Amino acid sequence: WEFQALLKARPVAGDPELGAGYQRAIGPLVWTAAERRDFVADVQSMRRRVVDHLPAAVAAREIKLGRGGLRDVEFAVQLLQLVHGRGDETLRVPATLPALGALRDGGYVGRDDAVSLIDAYEFLRATEHRLQLRRLRRTHLVPEDAAALSWLGRAMGYRPDARGDARAVWEAEWALHAREVRRLHEKLFYRPLLEAVARVPSEGLRLTPHEAGRRLAALGFADPAAALRHIESLTAGLSRRAALQKALLPVLLSDFADAPDPDRGLLAYRQVSDELGATSWYLRLLRDEGAVASRLAYLLGTSRYVARMLGRAPEALQMLASDTELLPRDPAELVAAMAEAAARQDTPAAAVAVIRGARRQELLRIAFADLLGRLDVADVCQAISATTQATLDVALRIATRSVAADLGGTELPIRFAVIAMGRLGGAETSYSSDADVMFVYGPDGADGSDEQAARVAHDVAGRLRALLGSPSSNDPPLGVDADLRPEGRNGPLVRSLASYASYYARWSSAWEAQALLRARFVAGDEGLGARFTAMIDPVRYPVGGVGTDDLVEIRRLKGRIDSERLPRGADPATHTKLGRGGLADIEWTVQLLQLSHGFEVAALRTTRTLDALRAAGDARLLTAAQVDTLGQAWRFATHVRNALMLVRDRAEDQLPHQGVALLALGRAMGYRPGFDPGQVVDDYRRVTRRARRVVEEVFYASPG
Incomplete structure (x- = not known):
């Protein structure tokens, strides 16, 4: 706290040379104080103690030391100065409002947040001054009696409006400013990024080419020259974006160094930044939500899968701001969201592209949660399987409508169902799994010949596989594999329910019965799926158990x-x-x-x-x-x-x-x-x- 107090020190009387010498002597101590162990936590703790020790009778009226008061603004500003001012000399100013302006200009505080804090600080200071002028004595307490409050409202220049008389208007303004100060104090003062930056040695904050190269080698980057090129690209110019990157990179470099592959992590970060750098939210999210920056560095430095997928959907990193956002979505909600998005598209290809994009988003959500330890392995497999099932469900609807339109109608002349097999059937799919399935249609002869029904069913299955499996530069294809069907690749791609029943009754082998243990309905006509499941139960759960020959x-x-x-x-x-x-x-x-x-x-x-x-x-x-x-x-x-x-x-x-x-x-x-x-x-x-x-x-x- 002493170094925090010395931030405002300046000579005002006596020997000017001695005063200047004193400032020079304490400067290095003030601007390296943040490197002391637990500095940020200690300053935060001190502010909490000040609030906690206010007498309950006056805490709500304390305009200086109370919640949402002047000290909340000053502590937040000073902590930001002490932490970031080590490497940025423009922040080394003693007065609060100029310091806020410097923090705003440097990108450490958002423009809107800075405006709100400046307005609130000026309001609170003006209120404090009016209170002290009334009796010409030091006070920070808002009076309780109505007459004094009415005087304060008028002294602040307020006039009656829709909110009431001058007193009511001032009270409304005070409540608004205090609430905003408290919100921004919590946001800035307790931002995880502060503690992360405080742990970085001062020389790592300056990021001059020579110092950065030396630090990169010390951090364990295998190719410091390439890493330095990425840093120079990210921080080039005088834009606000470059200033924000300069503030973020020292922390991120330390986080990348803790990851298994720092070089690949930094490269991926540059690629994501190139994609999102012009957006209004990206760097602000990394600055204001310290956990996001740390998580992103770990993910990019650990997982090539995440780096590739995030490069195609960089907006997904917003999920890293909240643990709740990392939880897998409810399967029914996911299906509904996919179906709604697909319905707004004009063509089957466009509709499936939207679905594949939603699948990519969910796979990233699951990968984030997996790598950050928020899901166990069984939950990961279940979530991936649910995502695959939702994708099949909605894509089948699109394929069905497309084939029906080719036939000149809106409904198919058959019922059609997709049966999951293998790991999808067991809800045990991994990130790389195809969708193992079988296709069934029925009943035979519905609204036409068996031959026509088979042809329509084959068209639906083929359309579904083509839509989901077609190459895309943005979204990973979902292979739909039907090799576990009767007779494997040599058998028909699609069979009627009666054909399956006949085959299993006459030709089924032990391995096919074993494969059917994982068979379950996942998309299409539920009634047909239930009939298929009932038909195969005696095959996979044979009465008396498996025979000796089998x-x-x-x-x-x-x-x-x-x-x-x-x-x-x-x-x-x-x-x-x-x-x-x-x-x-x-x-x-x-x-x-x-x-x-x-x-x-x-x-x-x-x-x-x-x-x-x-x-x-x-x-x-x-x-x-x-x-x-x-x-x-x-x-x-x-x-x-x-x-x-x-x-x-x-x-x-x-x-x-x-x-x-x-x-x-x-x-x-x-x-x-x-x-x-x-x-x-x-x-x-x-x-x-x-x-x-x-x-x-x-x-x-x-x-x-």
Whole structure:
């Protein structure tokens, strides 16, 4: 507080040389005070103590020390000066109003906020002066009696208006200014950016080319020259935008340095800034919401996926200002919002483009929450799956209307449904997952021949896949994969309900029954979807359980996958999908229990792995320890897969063993800064080793 008080010191009498020498001596102390440990927190605490110690009887009338009073303005201004004035000498002015002007001109305070503070400060000072002139004594208390208040209103120059007499007008103005001062005091005085800047050494704030290059190397940038070029581009010129970047970059550079890939993070930040720099809200958001700047630096320095997606939708970073905005949207609300936006478009292509843009926004929301530790892995998979399902739902409506229009009507002559399979069916999709589906139509012969119905259904499925899968420079395509249908790629893309029933009754194999364990309706005609689900239940939950021959076939197929599909050079100990104790091991074990006991244990009739795993434990098919071991391994392996996609921006199943990729993977998974990257590999091997033992006990234990 002493250095805060010395900010206003100036010689007024006596020896001018001595006074100037004193100012020179205290200057460095004043303008480095913010570097002291807990400086910002201490100043904030002192202001709170002043307010808390005001007597309750006078606190509401205290125009200087109370909430929304002069001290709120002065403390906010002085704290901004002390923190930012280390690197910006234009802020080193003693008087409050000129200091506010300098903060405004430098971009540290928004123009509208500065106007509000200046107006309020002038009003409060004028009120204080009138009060003191009335009795010629020092006071900061607004009087209580009506006559004195009426005098004050007139002395301030107010006249009666719609709000009442001069007293009522002054009271209304006081309430307005006090409320605005309090709001802006909270916004500026407690802005997280202040504390972040205070932790940066003073030399890091000046950003001269030589000092910046030296600091960049010290911070761990692999290519300081390239980083310096980005900084020079961001801060070039005398514009307000450049001034704001100069204020933000010292903090951001420190945050980038804490991220796994500082160079890539800074490059991505420049790209986002180039896209959004001309907007009114972007730099203001980073300045006023300190958490946004810090979060953005971490995300861009950790995730290539986020950097790429944010480059195509930079406005999405506004979600970083609020934890509430990071929560996945309600699926029904998401469908309604997509449908409403699509309805405003003139063509199917334009409508689907809007839907794909909304999907991109949701994927970014989920990725933000995932990387910031706001969602666990199961919730991430559920949210991505819900987004995919909403996209399919609304895109199918568009495809259906398009095909109906080609036929000269508004309704299709058939009913049509999309059945989710694989990870989408289990609500376990990842950032890189396609939508595994099957298409069904019915009933046969509705409003025409079976041949015509099949042709219409095929057109709908083809239109849906084309609309969602077409390349786009802005939005990631959603591949719609129907390879899990009967006969795979050699079979018809679309079948009637009767055709599916006939096929499964005559030709269904063990692997198809296993694949159907994840089948669920996701889009189209709900009644048809329910009939399809009822039709396949006896296939996937056979009475009496899986037969010996089918058991042998399942194990043989699992052995083939283990030996043939593991990529050449992959390490089976750390391959998340096909490695020992990985996802395939766990999911096949759980699915075997579903095939064997689903007919008698209703809770096993679920498409979700973790739900089925818990149901197996409740039914005493697995011990509590086995359930815990398999569940922990499934979560860890799934988390690794998701994090690999976020870090590398490509689908991978192999856990890296060293280097920046492993460091970034660990940070993306929530390991704290400074951790040993090898710990990720050790943790993975430990949980999957245990899971493999359970797989051997359960999957290979029963007869056959």
